[in-house]
Amino acid sequence: MxxxxxxxxxxxxxxxxxxxxxxxxxxxILAAWDHYSARHSDPEDFQPYDEDAYGLRQQQRDADTLSxxxxxxxxxxxxxHVAEQQLAxxxxxxxxxxxxxxxxxxxxxxxxxxxxxxDWRTVRDALPASARPGTKEYDEPLxxxxxxxxxxxxxxxxxxxxxxxxxxxxxxxxxxxxxxAVVAPPAPTxxxxxxx
Numbered sequence: 001m002x003x004x005x006x007x008x009x010x011x012x013x014x015x016x017x018x019x020x021x022x023x024x025x026x027x028x029i030l031a032a033w034d035h036y037s038a039r040h041s042d043p044e045d046f047q048p049y050d051e052d053a054y055g056l057r058q059q060q061r062d063a064d065t066l067s068x069x070x071x072x073x074x075x076x077x078x079x080x081h082v083a084e085q086q087l088a089x090x091x092x093x094x095x096x097x098x099x100x101x102x103x104x105x106x107x108x109x110x111x112x113x114x115x116x117x118x119d120w121r122t123v124r125d126a127l128p129a130s131a132r133p134g135t136k137e138y139d140e141p142l143x144x145x146x147x148x149x150x151x152x153x154x155x156x157x158x159x160x161x162x163x164x165x166x167x168x169x170x171x172x173x174x175x176x177x178x179x180x181a182v183v184a185p186p187a188p189t190x191x192x193x194x195x196x
Contacts, residue, residue, distance in 0.1 A: 005078040007086055007170060015079050016167065018071040019160055025068035026157040033061040062146035065153045072156070076110040083163045086170035096169070102162035109155035116152070120145040 005012055036057055041048050048054030072079070083103045090096045123141050131137035 005075070005082050007082050007167065012079075012082060012167075015072070015075040016164065018075070019079065019163060022068050022072045023157060023160050026065055026153070029061060029064050029068065030154075030157065033057075059143045059146065062143070062150045065157075066146055066149055069153050069156065073113070076106070076113070076156070079163055080107045080110060083166045086166050090166075090169055090173060096166075099162045099166050099169075102159040103166065105155055105159050106162070109152040109159075112152045113149055116145060116149045119148075 005015070037048075037054075040050065040054055040057070080103060083099075084107075087096060087100050087103065120142070123145070124138075127137060127141070133139065133142075
């Protein structure tokens with residue numbers, strides 16, 4: 001994949017705004033899941049009261065999270081690449097090292113998401129012609145693919161905020177490095193010169 005995204009460009013700002021939407025939606029999806037799980041599981045051993053219903057609700061969580069990530073998925077590599085480039089320009093500190101670790105986690109999660117997607121395409125292409133969405137033959141392997149992707153999507157939910165932090169630091173450093181123009185005092189007017 002060719003990376004042509006420039007930091008601070010309209011495209012970069014758009015992709016960051018799409019990431020912000022994902023972060024908000026993923027928090028909402030996870031909060032709804034946590035609420036469901038707490039109400040439908042034994043509080044002592046955390047075993048679901050109804051395994052089938054619980055499994056279906058978990059599949060819905062996985063599918064919803066993947067759907068929410070849809071806008072970010074196609075630009076995830078570019079966002080990570082820009083953050084890596086920005087980090088390379090920042091003064092090393094404990095904070096930038098932590099962000100570098102988080103950005104690395106995002107790169108790894110993205111790599112694994114692409115692998116999961118490739119695996120799903122291979123499985124889907126090998127399904128019999130009778131396997132269509134809504135059939136068990138299709139929906140079960142799709143749910144397995146979504147379940148596999150969920151932990152990598154969760155990594156984006158956990159560490160995605162680092163891309164905003166890195167961008168803010170890079171912009172702040174760029175502004176600080178930009179020399180401010182020296183404003184010359186106004187030239188004396190003819191009347192002011194004549195009064196002397």
